[in-house]
Amino acid sequence: MPAVTETREQIEKLGQSTYRWGFETDIEMDIAPKGLDEDTIRLISARKEEPEWLLEWRLAAFRQWQKMEEPEWAKVAYPKIDYQDLHYYAAPKKKPGPKSLDEVDPELLRTYEKLGIPLHEQAMLAGVEPEEGAEPRLPIAVDAVFDSVSVATTFRKTLQEAGVIFCPISEAVRDYPELVRKYLGSVVPAGDNFFSALNSAVFTDGSFVYVPAGVRCPMELSTYFRINARNTGQFERTLIIVEDRGSVSYLEGCTAPMRDENQLHAAVVELVAMEDASIKYSTVQNWYPGDENGRGGIYNFVTKRGACRGARARISWTQVETGSAVTWKYPSCILQGEGSVGEFYSVAVTNNFQQADTGTKMIHIGRNTRSTIIAKTISAGRSDSTYRGLVRMMPKASGARNFTQCDSLLIGDQCGAHTVPYIENRNMSARIEHEATTSRISEDQMFYCRSRGLSEEDAVGLIVNGFCKDVLKELPMEFAVEAQKLLAISLEGSVG
Amino acid sequence: MSNFLKISGLHAKIEADGGDKEILRGVDLEIPAGELHVIMGPNGCGKSTLAYTLAGREDYEVTAGSVSFKGQDLLAMEPDERAAAGVFLAFQSPVELPGVNNANFLRTAVNSVRRARGEAEMDAVQFLKTVRAATKSLSMQDEMLKRNVNVGFSGGEKKRNEVLQMTLLQPSLAILDETDSGLDVDALRIVADGVNKLRAPDFSALVITHHQRLLDYLSPDRIHVMAKGRIIRSGGPELARQIDQDGYATFLADAA
Ligand SMILES: Nc1ncnc2c1ncn2[C@@H]1O[C@H](COP(=O)(O)OP(=O)(O)O)[C@@H](O)[C@H]1O
Ligand SMILES: [Mg+2]
Numbered sequence: 001m002p003a004v005t006e007t008r009e010q011i012e013k014l015g016q017s018t019y020r021w022g023f024e025t026d027i028e029m030d031i032a033p034k035g036l037d038e039d040t041i042r043l044i045s046a047r048k049e050e051p052e053w054l055l056e057w058r059l060a061a062f063r064q065w066q067k068m069e070e071p072e073w074a075k076v077a078y079p080k081i082d083y084q085d086l087h088y089y090a091a092p093k094k095k096p097g098p099k100s101l102d103e104v105d106p107e108l109l110r111t112y113e114k115l116g117i118p119l120h121e122q123a124m125l126a127g128v129e130p131e132e133g134a135e136p137r138l139p140i141a142v143d144a145v146f147d148s149v150s151v152a153t154t155f156r157k158t159l160q161e162a163g164v165i166f167c168p169i170s171e172a173v174r175d176y177p178e179l180v181r182k183y184l185g186s187v188v189p190a191g192d193n194f195f196s197a198l199n200s201a202v203f204t205d206g207s208f209v210y211v212p213a214g215v216r217c218p219m220e221l222s223t224y225f226r227i228n229a230r231n232t233g234q235f236e237r238t239l240i241i242v243e244d245r246g247s248v249s250y251l252e253g254c255t256a257p258m259r260d261e262n263q264l265h266a267a268v269v270e271l272v273a274m275e276d277a278s279i280k281y282s283t284v285q286n287w288y289p290g291d292e293n294g295r296g297g298i299y300n301f302v303t304k305r306g307a308c309r310g311a312r313a314r315i316s317w318t319q320v321e322t323g324s325a326v327t328w329k330y331p332s333c334i335l336q337g338e339g340s341v342g343e344f345y346s347v348a349v350t351n352n353f354q355q356a357d358t359g360t361k362m363i364h365i366g367r368n369t370r371s372t373i374i375a376k377t378i379s380a381g382r383s384d385s386t387y388r389g390l391v392r393m394m395p396k397a398s399g400a401r402n403f404t405q406c407d408s409l410l411i412g413d414q415c416g417a418h419t420v421p422y423i424e425n426r427n428m429s430a431r432i433e434h435e436a437t438t439s440r441i442s443e444d445q446m447f448y449c450r451s452r453g454l455s456e457e458d459a460v461g462l463i464v465n466g467f468c469k470d471v472l473k474e475l476p477m478e479f480a481v482e483a484q485k486l487l488a489i490s491l492e493g494s495v496g
Numbered sequence: 497m498s499n500f501l502k503i504s505g506l507h508a509k510i511e512a513d514g515g516d517k518e519i520l521r522g523v524d525l526e527i528p529a530g531e532l533h534v535i536m537g538p539n540g541c542g543k544s545t546l547a548y549t550l551a552g553r554e555d556y557e558v559t560a561g562s563v564s565f566k567g568q569d570l571l572a573m574e575p576d577e578r579a580a581a582g583v584f585l586a587f588q589s590p591v592e593l594p595g596v597n598n599a600n601f602l603r604t605a606v607n608s609v610r611r612a613r614g615e616a617e618m619d620a621v622q623f624l625k626t627v628r629a630a631t632k633s634l635s636m637q638d639e640m641l642k643r644n645v646n647v648g649f650s651g652g653e654k655k656r657n658e659v660l661q662m663t664l665l666q667p668s669l670a671i672l673d674e675t676d677s678g679l680d681v682d683a684l685r686i687v688a689d690g691v692n693k694l695r696a697p698d699f700s701a702l703v704i705t706h707h708q709r710l711l712d713y714l715s716p717d718r719i720h721v722m723a724k725g726r727i728i729r730s731g732g733p734e735l736a737r738q739i740d741q742d743g744y745a746t747f748l749a750d751a752a
Pocket of ligand 1: 512
């Protein structure tokens, strides 16, 4: 027994040095002064050479935000954020929005290389051998966002030939203003909540995707967000529109350097799926979670929402959340089109002092709409995790169905997991099913694995991955492998 | 090599209902290399506890005694180190691992011990070949590889799965804890075959059983009778036949 305690202590000492993305990049930055008022917003808008309507939209959002209160109902506790003590714009000093990779600061490219994100199309095409029996993989086009601006979007030409638009949203504002104007804020109105209002006022960059009717996007689209600058909030905005019978799979990954102070991230993601369209949105989030004493880490307050506007449209959210000090996030689906489908597959891991309050909302408006929610929560250390899910059946949602499965896995005895389902059924013919389980990794399971030669970490990794399997299998293959590794890393040293 | 496995004066207890309960009370047992020994004894006498203690289960606390295995202090090793050193325990009640694919589990286990033994890891293709050959020799359906470890397996399937793991992990000391219980004659023969294939001058086995039936296929070298946490009698194969006919009563009376 002492031997085990000792290894455990050793691993615990390693603590958050297990966060492997904690380096800072030394780049000359163009940074707005700290603070937020109408002038800050004018400055952002001017830097981005935005049209007048967008500036007005931002200012309207800001005025709404000023009247709003920060929400306090989520089961997370954190020191009050001083919104005047943040920078709202930070960009690498070279001209933003380079046309090709050759124009990108080599220091930036090295950063993304360190993160294992290949921006060079060559490297991406070379790829890795797929595993036996795996489906041939789609190549991945990447849009990389560094602090406030998008630095490179790869594979743009191939996508253009297919008719797909994939570019930084600031470019879309310039090149496709009518599309942006039509859809921006149409799913998440600026005044939807405190953080969406803030984002609408100050968003700096993010990705824009447009898939025309009948087009299946020929590659996975991917965005990587990285917060680098100190005291910078990151407010990116993603807008994805898929017309009739189109489809797209979009991946989002995030990292940030290790810091003592907390950094704020408040994104808005809007998805629009028309008739028979499908959008698959996958996130692997490993923002810096803070150290083993709960110092530092990212505050992650995100509003993600998809609208199934057409009949039989399908929106699927898959997320693996291992990072951030505080997470507040409820990817949602508005199921308007008849027979449209919403899916939410989630793995949320919390360790040390992390807090996560996450879940989903499924709003059934149309007839025969269907939704599936599979939420897996893993808590270790002294962390606390809450699943909060809303299923609402509107009066016209005849024949609608929801199935919800929430499973919690506890590691150790100092952590907590909570399940808070909200169910509102206003249609007698709608069906809602909810199942929930809580379990612990048992001594029996650990001993069985270890007697077969597995180390403590491998044993936990295997059991945890087994627990999450129903969600991980929804991820694109290379993301699934990445996610498995992340799960193992974030739980290192947590066995007790 | 007379010092293959040597258990001396082994005492072990467990914390139960707030108090300590001593289960092993001075076990002495020696198994030379290449031999197959059998432990028989009434329910609750401590057979499984001995097996678990040898495999390194934490909740059994050793309070006195020693175990040396191939010259090493077995009790100082972690369970996974013991596995790498060649100890294998076929569980009396194999544990279910929901969501964990059996083939993936087996491959992780095989590669863990191979790595620790300084052997090359098997890639997916090599492993598939090896495991297919093994399942075939155990008359197991390949379909069992796709299922989750022991989840929804019948009693017999679980036991066979244990033998499959044993075959793949190539132990030098196999401990089988009532692996024959609840098996039909065919399954019994398969389990015995699994053990017999491993028999070699540097392989020993400790077989815990209640039945002569299994021993008919195994030709054991020695039989030990355990009672109340001790070995109370040791002898040749005839001892097992005697127990099969007369039960444990006479031995227990002798010991008392
Ligand atoms: N985890 C445990 N908690 C409490 N008592 C136990 C535990 N494991 C074993 N025992 C007790 O120790 C004794 C020996 O058990 P065991 O080794 O399983 O016997 P056997 O395998 O010979 O039937 C029994 O009385 C049993 O109830
Ligand atoms: Mg037993």
